[in-house]
Amino acid sequence: MRKVITYGTFDLFHKGHYNILKRAKDNGDYLIVGVTGENYDIGRGKLNVHDTLATRIENVKKTGLADEIIVEEYLGQKIGDIIKYDVDAFVIGDDWVGKFDHLSKYCEMIYLERTKGISSTQIRQETFDHYDIGMVCDIADDNGIIDEAKLLSGFEVKNVYFDDKSIADDFFKRFEVENNFDDFDEMLDSSDIIYVHCSVEKRIDYIRHALKAEKHVIYDPPATINPDELKELFEIARKNKVILMENIKMVHIFVFNQLLWMTQGGLIGDILSFNCSISKLDDNRSNLFYDLSTLCLLLMLKIMGQDYLKSDFKVTKSGDDIEFASMYFDYPKGIAVINAGNKIRVNNQLEIIGSEGTIRMFGDWWKCKHFEIHKPGLSDVEVFNTNFEGDGFKYLIKELSRMLATDRINTKAILEEESLKIVEIFNEIDKKE
Ligand code: CTP
Numbered sequence: 351m352r353k354v355i356t357y358g359t360f361d362l363f364h365k366g367h368y369n370i371l372k373r374a375k376d377n378g379d380y381l382i383v384g385v386t387g388e389n390y391d392i393g394r395g396k397l398n399v400h401d402t403l404a405t406r407i408e409n410v411k412k413t414g415l416a417d418e419i420i421v422e423e424y425l426g427q428k429i430g431d432i433i434k435y436d437v438d439a440f441v442i443g444d445d446w447v448g449k450f451d452h453l454s455k456y457c458e459m460i461y462l463e464r465t466k467g468i469s470s471t472q473i474r475q476e477t478f479d480h481y482d483i484g485m486v487c488d489i490a491d492d493n494g495i496i497d498e499a500k501l502l503s504g505f506e507v508k509n510v511y512f513d514d515k516s517i518a519d520d521f522f523k524r525f526e527v528e529n530n531f532d533d534f535d536e537m538l539d540s541s542d543i544i545y546v547h548c549s550v551e552k553r554i555d556y557i558r559h560a561l562k563a564e565k566h567v568i569y570d571p572p573a574t575i576n577p578d579e580l581k582e583l584f585e586i587a588r589k590n591k592v593i594l595m596e597n598i599k600m601v602h603i604f605v606f607n608q609l610l611w612m613t614q615g616g617l618i619g620d621i622l623s624f625n626c627s628i629s630k631l632d633d634n635r636s637n638l639f640y641d642l643s644t645l646c647l648l649l650m651l652k653i654m655g656q657d658y659l660k661s662d663f664k665v666t667k668s669g670d671d672i673e674f675a676s677m678y679f680d681y682p683k684g685i686a687v688i689n690a691g692n693k694i695r696v697n698n699q700l701e702i703i704g705s706e707g708t709i710r711m712f713g714d715w716w717k718c719k720h721f722e723i724h725k726p727g728l729s730d731v732e733v734f735n736t737n738f739e740g741d742g743f744k745y746l747i748k749e750l751s752r753m754l755a756t757d758r759i760n761t762k763a764i765l766e767e768e769s770l771k772i773v774e775i776f777n778e779i780d781k782k783e
Contacts, residue, residue: 354381354437355437356371357442358383361400362401362473363401364470364473366464366468368413370465375415380418381418382419382420384420384428385403385420385421386399396501397502397745397748398474400503429456443461444462471503474504481505481506481542482540483509483544484509484511484538484545485545486513488548490520492547493547495507495743496526496527499743502751505751509527509528509529510527510530511531518530543750545569549636550575550636553570553572553574554576557573564592571772572773575773575780594759595753596764597746599742599745600645600717600742601763602745603742613653613704614653623684624686625688625700627691628688637692639671639672639692642690653702655681658680660679661677661678661679668693673694674689676688677690677779698713699711706726719736
């Protein structure tokens with residue numbers, strides 16, 4: 351019996367898929383079809399897949415051509431599959447010519463001509479809604495959104511409005527964006543989603559304005575350091591049924607979910623100490639302290655909860671700009687300490703000590719791909735790794751696309767009460783002399 355194997359995502363099943371399966375089957379007696387798993391696709395940056403794994407498997411099944419369907423879950427699985435299923439021939443479309451030649455050591459490699467004029471990408475482009483993103487910038491930097499949005503069908507950063515006109519030349523040397531608007535209202539009219547990427551003190555006006563114009567908004571948090579203003583934004587977003595989403599990429603990546611699972615699920619026991627530090631020197635926006643601290647505070651609130659007994663803050667200022675702050679929170683079972691430096695440098699790191707283990711993340715922990723768990727008495731360190739490329743904007747936009755597709759205006763990744771609590775803390779810090 352000659353066994354043939356082929357792989358694919360088979361999203362929005364089309365006639366090109368049917369043709370390749372048919373020809374693969376004709377190449378032997380028994381056809382195994384590998385359908386890519388969701389995590390595998392996400393890990394390799396293919397985020398635009400529309401159908402669920404179950405639907406894609408069902409569609410392959412319905413052709414009646416596959417004798418066996420398997421899920422492709424990780425890079426390198428193909429070699430293992432060929433050995434495991436004792437495969438005689440590997441069939442794939444000629445868009446992959448040469449890419450799998452190394453497999454000819456194990457079985458015959460057959461590249462078949464693709465069916466012309468059709469692809470899942472094309473169907474996605476023709477079928478689904480398109481969202482034009484407009485950015486407000488006061489720094490010649492896009493935070494990664496321009497390239498990462500392209501990875502999701504239907505999203506594109508098309509428009510830009512410079513809050514500070516002097517950076518336009520510098521910006522366009524680095525990035526390609528179709529339209530540069532002189533007027534914010536005109537940009538609003540031409541955009542479906544607004545990304546507010548400017549210094550903290552200017553954000554509230556742009557966000558309020560965009561929400562009132564019934565546009566979805568992504569913003570660098572915090573929106574404001576006044577809790578009443580944030581509540582007002584929540585209200586406008588709710589009333590106008592639009593999304594108001596913080597640009598915190600960390601909460602949309604795998605490693606963060608693993609970290610929450612370990613800490614919230616009690617896998618390192620009671621949390622006795624939460625200690626994290628953050629600083630960034632290469633960004634000149636004013637009051638960057640608030641941006642940086644948001645990451646630390648959100649993580650603390652998620653892991654330690656909101657019910658601390660008391661808090662204290664030591665703040666070093668230069669004029670109105672906070673250069674450094676040490677934040678201290680006393681919880682019933684533990685202590686949290688956050689050190690955030692703006693102009694004053696601290697080493698970025700995170701350490702969470704539980705009664706049954708310690709978690710450590712070194713360097714830029716908010717975009718880290720792995721963390722270590724040290725268990726008391728054991729010399730071995732467990733390392734949790736995750737597949738994650740880029741700085742993560744694509745994962746945030748993926749969540750945004752799910753919200754748009756299901757008419758949700760909120761994400762469970764960050765709760766309103768968490769955002770509000772952070773702003774309340776900032777409000778207290780701001781009052782410190
Ligand atoms: N295929 C084909 N003819 C097409 C489209 C796909 O023969 N017009 C083949 C591919 O070469 C591959 C298999 O079908 O062997 C599964 O491809 P997949 O990547 O799932 O489909 P695409 O339509 O190419 O998807 P995308 O546009 O997302 O890349």
